[in-house]
Amino acid sequence: MTARKLTQAIDACIVDLDGTQVDTLGDFKVALNRMLAELQLPPVRRDFIEMAIGKGSEHLIHSVLAEQLRQLALADDAGTCPATRPEARYEQAWRAYQSHYQAINGRFAELYPGVLEGLQALRDLDLPLVCVTNKPLAFARALLVEKKLEGFFGHVFGGDSFARKKPDPLPLLEACRALGTAPARTLMVGDSSNDAAAARAAGCPVALMRYGYNHGQPIEQVEADGHFDSLAELAAALAAARHNA
Incomplete structure (x- = not known):
């Protein structure tokens, strides 16, 4: 744990969803492979999905399509004919993915250890919480309900809530506006360089989970104000910092 930097006063927390609260890789794998089967494309590897997660559904689908069409071209010497270009298949892929993800949202996902305890501990510190994710808002809300997390958050913002997604600072600045807190006193809690970049650009301190x-x-x-093994560990560090202030 590197909690020593988290010495500034914190008035509220912005918490990421995928990779921070919930391990959703199983959901992504099932929905994407059902989408690919519908498009008569080969299934995608789990490690490729993990590398592509985090920049929104559009980026994820584009990345997976490009990779699987590349694999198909290598296998059958399809070359670069227009029918194999990702752009030619994107709209069909998007509709299929939306349908399949909605059908299984949360069924193949698991909470990370310490999430419930950590969120409750943050609330016990009287820290208002807002969830900011690049996942589409409808999917984010449904996942929070499925995992019984929705009650911890006063606001939930998705990748389609604003004109730009993380790593752009706009979602964090809008979250601070909704919370009524200054960015410098609003902690971003995430699991990736996207979260850290958005936080730095918005002027927020940032804590990153070592998993995700x-x-x-x-x-x-990734430079941060602290790296932690769980949300519960983060909450304990914030409690200690407040006690020692």
Whole structure:
């Protein structure tokens, strides 16, 4: 744990969803592979999905389509004919993915250890919480309900809530506006360089979980105000910092 930097006063927390609260890789794998089967494309590897998660559904689908069409071209020497370009298949893929993800949202996902305890501990510190994710808002709300987390958050914002997604600072600045808190006193809690970049650009301190999805890169290489093994550990560090202030 590197909690020593978390010494500034914190008035509220912005908490990411996928990779921070919920391990949704199983959901992504099932929905994407059902989508690919519908498009008569080969299934995608789990490690590729993990590297592509975090920049919104559009980026994820584009990345998976490009990779699977590349694999198909290598297998049958299809070359670069227009029918194999990702753009030609994107709309069909998007509709299929939306349908399949909605059908299984949360069924193949699990809470990370310490999430419930950590969220409750943050609430016990009288810290208002808002969830900010790049997942589409409808899917985010349904997942929070499925995992019985919705009651912890006063606001939930998805990747389609604003004009731009993380790593752009706009979602965090709008979350601070909704909370009525200054960015410098609003902690961003996430699991990736996207969360850290958005926080730095918005002027928020940032704490990163050591698990989750960071595009295949070690999270300790991402500069932050603290790296933690669980939300419960983070909450304990904030409680200690407040006690010692």
